[in-house]
Structures are given as C-alpha cells and as structure tokens.
Amino acid sequence: xxxxxxxxxxxxxxxxxxxxxxxxxxxxxxxxxxxxxxxxxxxxxxxxxxxxxxxxxxxxxxxxxxxxxxxxxxxxxxxxxxxxxxxxxxxxxxxxxxxxxxxxxxxxxxxxxxxxxxxxxxxxxxxxxxxxxxxxxxxxxxxxxxxxxxxxxxxxxxxxxxxxxxxxxxxxxxxxxxxxxxxxxxxxxxxxxxxxxxxxxxxxxxxxxxxxxxxxxxxxxxxxxxxxxxxxxxxxxxxxxxxxxxxxxxxxxxxxxxxxxxxxxxxxxxxxxxxxxxxxxxxxxxxxxxxxxxxxxxxxxxxxxxxxxxxxxxxxxxxxxxxxxxxxxxxxxxxxxxxxxxxxxxxxxxxxxxxxxxxxxxxxxxxxxxxxxxxxxxxxxxxxxxxxxxxxxxxxxxxxxxxxxxxxxxxxxxxxxxxxxxxxxxxx
Ligand code: F6P
Numbered sequence: 001x002x003x004x005x006x007x008x009x010x011x012x013x014x015x016x017x018x019x020x021x022x023x024x025x026x027x028x029x030x031x032x033x034x035x036x037x038x039x040x041x042x043x044x045x046x047x048x049x050x051x052x053x054x055x056x057x058x059x060x061x062x063x064x065x066x067x068x069x070x071x072x073x074x075x076x077x078x079x080x081x082x083x084x085x086x087x088x089x090x091x092x093x094x095x096x097x098x099x100x101x102x103x104x105x106x107x108x109x110x111x112x113x114x115x116x117x118x119x120x121x122x123x124x125x126x127x128x129x130x131x132x133x134x135x136x137x138x139x140x141x142x143x144x145x146x147x148x149x150x151x152x153x154x155x156x157x158x159x160x161x162x163x164x165x166x167x168x169x170x171x172x173x174x175x176x177x178x179x180x181x182x183x184x185x186x187x188x189x190x191x192x193x194x195x196x197x198x199x200x201x202x203x204x205x206x207x208x209x210x211x212x213x214x215x216x217x218x219x220x221x222x223x224x225x226x227x228x229x230x231x232x233x234x235x236x237x238x239x240x241x242x243x244x245x246x247x248x249x250x251x252x253x254x255x256x257x258x259x260x261x262x263x264x265x266x267x268x269x270x271x272x273x274x275x276x277x278x279x280x281x282x283x284x285x286x287x288x289x290x291x292x293x294x295x296x297x298x299x300x301x302x303x304x305x306x307x308x309x310x311x312x313x314x315x316x317x318x319x320x321x322x323x324x325x326x327x328x329x330x331x332x333x334x335x336x337x338x339x340x341x342x343x344x345x346x347x348x349x350x351x352x353x354x355x356x357x358x359x360x361x362x363x364x365x366x367x368x369x370x371x372x373x374x375x376x377x378x379x380x381x382x383x384x385x386x387x388x389x390x391x392x393x394x395x396x397x398x399x400x401x402x403x404x405x406x407x408x409x410x411x412x413x414x415x416x417x418x419x420x421x422x423x424x425x426x427x428x
Pocket of ligand 1: 011165211212213255256257312349
C-alpha cells in the first residue's frame with residue numbers, strides 16, 4: 001500500500017488546494033494512505049513532536065458538531081474538521097502562533113498529518129494553500145534533508161507529491177536522488193531499523209507546477225496563472241473607470257518575476273496602450289520616445305485614458321530595469337498626463353481560483369497519483385504538465401533545466417533562443 005504525502009512549496013498560487021484535494025481523493029480511491037505536509041519542505045524537516053501517535057488523524061476524531069463520516073470508505077474520515085482546524089487554529093506555527101483550535105484539537109508540533117476524504121472536501125474553491133507553504137532554508141542543507149527523511153520514514157511515507165515552482169521541484173529531485181544515501185546514513189547511525197531501510201529503499205516523487213508566473217518550460221500553463229491573470233484584469237477594469245473619469249494615465253506594475261506572461265496577457269485582455277516585458281526589452285535609448293509617440297497618437301484620436309503595464313522583471317536593451325515610477329515621470333513630464341502608479345502586488349496572488357485553476361489541478365492531481373503508482377527506481381521523477389489541452393508527464397529535471405536555460409538566455413539577451421526553449425514549436 002503506497003503511503004503518499006502531498007506538500008505545497010514556494011509562493012502560494014490559486015489551485016494549490018485543488019491539487020491537494022485531487023491527490024488525496026485519487027490516492028484514497030486507488031487504495032493509498034494519504035498525508036499532508038504543512039508549511040512545505042519546512043514541515044518535512046520539523047516532522048511531528050515525539051509522543052504523537054503516528055496514525056493519529058484529526059479527521060478520524062469526532063467532529064466539533066458531533067457529525068459522523070458521510071463517506072463509507074476506510075479512509076473517508078469525518079467532516080471538515082481538519083479544514084476548520086487549519087483555518088481557525090494554528091496556521092502560524094512557523095511564527096510561534098498560539099496553536100490551539102477552539103474545539104481543543106490542535107496541530108501544534110505536527111507537520112506531517114494523516115488526512116482522509118472529508119478533510120479536503122470543498123477545497124477547490126479556496127484561494128492560497130490551506131496546508132501552508134514556506135521557503136525552507138533548513139531543507140536546502142543535507143542535514144535538513146536527513147531529518148526530513150527520518151521524519152518521513154517514521155510515518156511510513158514512501159511517495160511525495162510536490163506542488164510549487166521550479167526551485168521547489170528541483171529540491172524534490174535532489175531529495176529523491178539523495179534518498180538512498182540518506183537512508184543508509186540513518187541505518188548506520190541506528191536511527192532506523194533494517195526493515196525500515198528495506199521498505200524505504202526508494203522515494204517516489206512527482207511534481208505539479210504551482211506558480212502565478214507561468215514561467216515553467218514544457219508546460220503551457222502553471223497552476224494559479226489563470227486566476228492571477230483574472231485578478232489583474234479585474235483590477236484594470238476598476239482602474240479604467242477612474243482613469244476615464246479623470247482622463248488620467250495609470251502605470252501598473254504586475255508580478256511574474258522574469259516572465260512577462262501575466263503582463264502581456266493582461267495587456268491583451270484589457271487593451272493596454274503600452275506593455276513592458278522582460279522577453280522583449282525595448283531599445284534603452286529610444287523606448288521613452290516610442291512609448292510617448294504611441295500614447296500621444298492614442299490621445300490624438302480622442303482616448304481619455306492611458307494604461308501602461310510594466311512586468312516586475314522588465315528590462316531595457318542594456319539590461320537596466322524599467323521601473324513603473326520612471327515610466328510615470330516620463331508620461332507626466334513629456335506628455336503632461338496626470339499619471340498614477342498602481343502596484344498590484346499580492347492582490348494578484350489571492351482570492352478564489354477561477355474554473356481553470358480547479359479543472360487543471362484536478363486532472364493533473366489524478367495524473368500525479370497514477371505516475372507515482374507506476375513509478376519504479378528506474379523511471380525519472382515526473383512533472384505533470386499540460387500541452388495543447390492534454391495532461392502530460394515530462395521528466396521533471398528536463399523541464400527545470402530548460403526553464404533555467406530560458407532565464408539564462410534572457411539574461412544574455414538571446415531572445416530567439418529563449419523563445420525556442422520555452423516553446424518547442426517556435427523552434428520548428
Ligand atoms: O513567483 C510568484 C511571485 O508572486 C512572483 O511573481 C513575485 O516576484 C514573487 O512571487 C513575490 O514573492 P513574495 O511573496 O515572497 O514577496
């Protein structure tokens with residue numbers, strides 16, 4: 001019986017809860033035992049306090065409202081009690097929160113938690129990640145990964161689903177490669193038994209890409225990007241009405257790290273006047289003229305409002321960052337436009353997932369469990385992607401490597417190469 005744990009890592013994105021839900025439910029249907037890891041890799045390193053009974057399951061207890069399990073499968077335990085515990089109680093363990101739920105249940109000191117069917121009920125409509133995420137420093141060290149291995153073996157876990165960006169997925173593959181060595185070390189230092197070492201000789205890993213940036217190679221869409229784009233469009237709609245009323249210009253800075261997908265798609269969806277993205281740096285000596293000419297021509301034909309979108313990673317041809325404030329000064333000084341800057345910030349990451357960020361993680365979550373069940377020591381770790389509307393399995397390290405090469409090509413201003421690496425069809 002496969003014992004599978006799922007964690008979310010790196011920046012949160014809409015759809016991560018849908019991943020957890022789909023993975024847990026699919027795994028249960030396929031006869032696996034299911035666990036969640038709280039606070040990303042940090043939770044693996046922290047593990048569970050000594051003395052905690054390893055099969056203890058919050059959901060297995062009677063809920064606060066006294067209700068019984070509604071789903072008659074062995075793993076289908078209790079109602080939304082687990083969700084409630086996370087919501088009202090102790091989501092802040094990394095910051096030393098009080099850690100207690102009004103009902104008396106607590107996850108304090110417990111990072112690797114057994115979950116059942118009802119624990120993830122309704123999760124696909126929730127924003128962010130209910131199981132928490134973190135950028136763990138401890139897991140970056142071998143020592144941290146050794147502790148993580150021990151904690152997983154103590155709970156009997158032999159398969160891991162990681163949902164995060166390229167950094168998180170690289171961490172997953174490094175962990176899998178190191179696993180046999182870590183297990184031997186735990187055995188030789190007497191921390192685990194021969195039998196535990198034998199039962200955990202290999203770790204199965206699969207990655208799902210959760211990121212609003214849509215910056216991963218070998219997949220068309222990352223989980224959370226459609227919702228973030230939707231949030232940006234809503235914000236631009238809001239700004240449009242006030243911009244129109246005052247005949248103002250607005251410069252909007254949007255997220256995306258080194259990827260301009262959000263900025264470009266938001267510009268296309270909202271009829272922006274000018275867009276700056278990292279993949280297409282404008283001529284350092286002429287972009288201001290070019291932008292002013294374009295915007296003036298729009299004003300000349302009677303446009304009352306101006307929207308300029310600046311991706312947070314935007315650069316010019318001399319690799320100098322393009323800042324929203326600088327763009328604003330140019331529009332004010334050269335065109336005399338009453339200009340404001342709006343940095344959308346983390347509003348882009350929050351809120352309810354749109355439909356695509358429910359269907360995509362659900363289909364990919366099913367595929368992730370199937371990939372784990374078919375995994376052997378010889379198969380690579382897979383990343384679950386989507387290509388032309390079909391769910392795909394690609395070697396995780398290949399996708400991560402390509403993503404890094406794209407970033408490298410952009411920093412070397414080889415945009416043709418960057419585009420061909422990001423999109424194989426561009427190459428053909
Ligand atoms: O990778 C997702 C992302 O939201 C980027 O678009 C942004 O640059 C970064 O994370 C912000 O990170 P933080 O939440 O740590 O401020």
